[in-house]
Amino acid sequence: MLIRLAVRELLRSWRFGLFFIFNLSLGLTGFVSLQAFNTALEKEITANAKSILSADLAVSARRELTDEEVQKMRGVYPRGTEESKVYEFFAMINSAKGSRLVLVKAIDSAYPFYGELELESGNVIKNDTEKSIMQSETTWIYPELKSQLGLDTGDEITLGNLKLKITDLVKKDATQTFRAANLAPRIFINRELLPKSGLLQFGSTFTLAYLLKLPVPTDELVLRESMYQALSDPAVNVDTPSSAGEDSGRQLGYLSDYLGLVSIVALFMSALGAAYIYRLFLSTRMKEIAILRTLGLQSWQAVSVYILQASLLGLIATIPTLILSHLILPVLSGLLSSFTPFDLQPHVNVEAMLVCLFMAIFGSFIVSLPFLVKIFDLRANKLFSEEKFAVGEGTRRYWTFLPSLILFYFLSVYQAHSWKTGSAFVGAMIAVIVLLLIIGYATVKLAGMLKHFRRWFLKFSFLSLSRRAGASLAIFVALGLGALLINILPQLKNSLQAEFQFEGRGKVPSLFMFDIQDEQLPGVQQVLDKDQVQALGLSPLVRARILKVNGQDYERKIEEQGFKTREEEREARFRNRGVNLSYRHDLSASEYIVEGRPFSGNFNPDTQTKAELSVEVRFADRMGFHVGDTLVFDVQGVEVEGQIINLRKVKWTSFQPNFFILVQNGVLNEAPKTWIAAIPFLPEEKRAQLQNEIAATFSNVSVIDVVRAVDDVLKTAEKMSWSLELMAALALITGYIVLFSIVRSQIKLRRWELNMLKILGASGGEVASFILVEFAFLSFLSALTGALLSIVVSFSLNTFIFEGDFKLSWAQPLISVLIITALSLLISFLASLDIVKESALGILREEK
Template sequence: MAWRDSKASGSRLLLFMASIILGIAAVVSIQSFSENLEENIAIQSKILMGADFVIDSNKPLNEKVLAIIDSLGGADGRSVGFGSMAIFPKTGDTKLVGVRGMEGAYPFYGEMETEPVTAAQTYQESGGALVDATLMLQYGLQQGDSVKLGNTVFPIAGSLISAPGTSGVGALVAPPVIIPYDAVEGTGLIQVGSRIGYDYYFVAEPEQDLVELDEVVDPQLDVENADLDTHISTAEQLGRSYDNFGKFLNLIAFIALLLGCVGVASSVHIYVKEKLRSVAVLKCIGATRRQTFLIYLLQIAGMGLLGGILGVLCGLLLQQSFPLLLEGFLPFEVQISLVPNALWSGLILGVLLSVLFALMPLLNTWFVSPLQVLRVEENGYQKSRKAQLWVLLGIVLFIFSFSFWLLGSARYALYFVLGILVVFALLGGVATLFMRGIKKYFPTSWGFTARQSLLNLYRPNNQTTVLVLAIGVGTFLISTLYFTKDILLAQVSLEASEDTPNLILLDVQSDEKLAAANSIEASGLPVLNNIPIITMRMHQIKERPVRELILDSTVTMNRWVLFHEFRVTYRDSLVPSERTVEGTWPLERQGNGIIPISISDNVADGAQVKIGDTIVFNVQGVLMETKVAHLREVDWARMQVNFSILFPSGVLEEAPQFHVLTTKAPDAIKSAELQRDLVRKFPTVSIIDLRQILTVIEDILGKIAWVINFMAFFSILTGIIVLIGSVRTSKYQRIKENVLLRTLGAKGKQILRITTLEYLYLGLLGGGIGIVLSLLGSLLLARFVFEVSFVPSSVPFLVVLPGIMVLVLLIGLLNSKSVLQSPPLEVLRKEGV
């Protein structure tokens, strides 16, 4: 019976299957790509690192660390890395670059891709430099030109296309330049305060257990402020980073699937409603409740299985596009392969979600009475509230279980489910209130077409709720993306005030401070800040030495605080990015007593200290006992120089220090002129142009937005299919209504206007509610999560909302074309049959 009935009605259910196909395709493609990405990271982890493991430190290695390296058979290669200003004599331009001095045959896995190819092997012997390929294009450089780093001019041996460790956001801000290791000292760039990274690369023996090596050696290195990373641990860390983004995309795909399921429920509701008389007839001739219920349940399950199969196939095709979508984020090429788990999950999802969301309307077949054959009124049967509650509970539990499987956290899964329920409930609630409001306060004075279009929103078999849900959720996703992007950009944007710097001079030595300040002022620009910086580490927290805390596995302090080399300044006032949490500032040191300090709240939490606790700092070999006297909240997102720890004036003035100077250039031309002048006079000084960093951040956010928009498109596309399905499913009902209107004297143009207004209302209602909800959600994010003021983007209002309205109108009219053109005799013949 299920097969026979589906052959007659299958075409009407194909569109609901299409919405399932899209959702399954989105989920399967992302799951498959995430699995492939994880496998590729594991396989290519050695190539990403260029070695089996590396020992690194941000200061020259001491005797104990060197002894550990010797015990491991000695390093096979080493490098020293730091940021510096580069001058290109050919053009006179300057640029902040990431310098790496290399020694040995590194990389030992993969290759350093250069142009010409031989430059990767010859640059060390020739004493040349490999310059980032994009940088060479940007400044019109060629092989044979030169680059000046500090006090040394290097011939450019070739362009660097790719190499292990040269990708990521850091490479966008400071493009890589590789030089021979022995040439680094001659540049004079390693000075007090310079941020230097020392890396020692190793090739493991075939039988060496890297996991055990990490467990045994890494704790020994931690005590000496060094670290060991294996290609396995690095791959796991990289995998986690991409896994979080994959989970986010998975949730967007899952929302698209849920939208499809709403379309399933709506289509099945109308489909079953038209079958109730047939069900009543079947029960009159002896069919049981179970038999009639299973006839339609089997139909839906079969459609779900077929939709799952087609969705899996579409997902596999869609997966091929992901390497292109994420090209700017991945440091390697992903090899695509089949993932059985994703395929099976797609099939199971297709069946389970189809059945679950169809159960509510299918319950009508269970409770319909045989007497319904003789009844004329609608809904002449009683539903079981208990059965409905069980179905709803099953749907919520399934969504929670699937979310938990995606996120791996019960708390986050619960938040996601609650968020979905709130958005769906608000959209559905507004749609219901809108229909009731129209019915109660109907504008009887309006014209015929306007009144009739409003009547269509709450007529029998209307699709107002499901279409508002489909349109609203898609609009909600896209609008929230734009608003959130604005919030993130607002956090890092440069303020327009005169005292907000956009150029920062780093590593200015004490004997250069006055001359550098004079050069800035001579160019007509102000010196906004002259900040002294002293480097130090925590030696003792409260009464326990840091070395003891590092070795104690029961300590719950955040370990970064124990290993971190703090850059500290001294001043007697707070800056706009700081807010007092507890205590008062400044405090004066009493004689030679304990030094009062101010620390940021995140350091206080990490070190588990509070007001009155003592911390002993190692200031380049000198121990200083301090007391926490003031706690600050620091807005680290603001583009200015912020500090975790403040000392009062009169304590650190004689300590070895370097300086940071800041100024504000009115435009890019003045900024470039000043940078060229300063780098010529002070070749060891690094200059950060905050506007360039902001451009990089905007570019990254733009790429992320494009990827998320691509996934949100599935929600919109699913909403379109739900819209088409809803119009198609109720097509015959609409034909009958139009025949009645024509019989009463309505003209074709009037019916067209009625339909046009109806879909404009639906587009405006669904899109408008979606944008309003996203506006409220983004406002809450800005207020309670990011803690910034929120100025919404105009794109959702000026582009997204009109676009959604036009799209809904076009889809509605195209699918209503046959309804508008159907002659009355066609309906009368069907009624006669």
């Protein structure tokens, strides 16, 4: 009976049902589309995981493994295991057409065990393929070098002491992961040529990987655990295809996380609209519910009817959601395709459909819950009084809003893959909504005071806003949130671009050099002096690993399988690697102390037993370090003990030589080290000349063209911002649906009032003006508030998260306010069109 009653009432109120379904489905679309995209990406990574790793298991480190470690590794893996040894490092290539930083992949004849390289000549390089670069001093290069330097097959390049002939271009590399803002294109060479090249000297930056092909059957995870037990140094990493796949997807994962948070805002606004529409619907049904109560229907039965209705509407909403998701997915995957080596073709699969069903059915129930419980307060005796029924009457049960808040919170954490980011997002959203409610409430009250107008429809418009505060606030919050979201990204982008404007800003480097050997430092300085270039920063780099923290052995953090927050991923990565130490007398201009005291001066072995340490504040937070903690380092076999005396904040976008850990001057000065240097802004021609000169004179010194790298970052940011703006636009469109739904519902409730105005002599134009003035005032102020709040939020994000200089641009917010207001007027006009055109005679006949 209850199901029949629920369905019959929905059929009778089909317009309400359509509004509810469309509003909810639009909010679900972004959420489901991202879920489908992420699922497709994860499946593609899983399917290509062995190709990405090129092995069943990889043992890697940023140093050479000792003979003892190699023997331990070989003692763990089973008999029949095949082994490949690969090096990867940055280096400079030189040619008649210029120099360029490249990422050198030095391989052997066994590489790759899985995956393949597709060359431009048509050759496909696999594990058992004969490789031409193994037979002679030749190389394969990425096609970027063709576009950047004009290099092509047959040209010759110099790599260290090697003269290499280009024999082919790599058309497709299945072992490459994401290429969002790579510092350098790859080249492939024979590993046996490395000693002759002279590139890998003491202190050189490189990654060594032993790639293993295991006999079948072998449990990779069990072997990984055994390998970690045998190789105790946290700097030695052991990867399986699944862990390598997770790592390769991490870069795109961060973008997906934030896209997901924006989609949750769209879902929130959709829920706001759905809740308001449902409230209006229930308000029209209270009298009928009271009649049913007198006929014997219990309160819980009445509530069950409307729970069934909400769930049924949610179920039906999945149909347009899936249709809209199919339309959005190609656009979303097209925007993100440049970040993946795969041709992703995401579709709404079973998992995404289940998420959609859960959110639609359960979500519809919880957003309706605060109004459904009002049925328990309904008294049938009100049928015999002249009082009107209202949903807002009865006991206020604030707990009914708690399920919505909990769901919103856990969805945010799930989408952000971070308790910290998710909690901050929810906190920020609550703060923004509270501000919008406060400002909206003040706006509504202000509207009630604006009475001194000659034209009656102006006066009545503002009074109407004040009388219908609930509907007005819902519109204000929805449009304010949409305006805020649509303006944050352009503001951040403007600040990012301003941060990297090099002209006239000598404090930002144009070149960055590293791997300078101790004995090469005077020679590099001579080259700079000859070219009249003063280095912005010259810092020593000492490689070390942490042995103990506060007397406890510093243990490796092993990443578990399954869901992990971004904080857990970062902590594992930071713990499972060596550290680079440096020293200097004073802090640079790009860093300042946030806790603790400065260095007391040079280290004095007569009075000090521990060196003083300065640690970057975010690194300390990830590692759990605090002021006063004692750390013991292994520096080339020598133990160095130090105590943290301060935490400092570093502005990484300055591109100055900065480090996570600084050691007091006088402790590491005699330790084996290399040097890094930053070169100030130079014109393009002089920059290229200096880069070529360094590459020709010091073949092992790597030079990063910061200007080109920043251009790549900005292009990547541009692509990412389009993806984010797509979701922000979806959120704003959802806000417009909320606006349309509320305006339409309000017009319907005020139909008698509006037609009575016509009977009293108001023209159709005056009635339309009455409606448009009301919503123009509300939409303009809500859009303006959202735009102004976006400036505050953008400033906070840029200052405290990205630690950059904020550049305010008024053009974008003001233009968006005008556009949002104009669109709001259009939507309000369309929503009220049939009422405005309706003959007043019709309503008089209905009243008879």
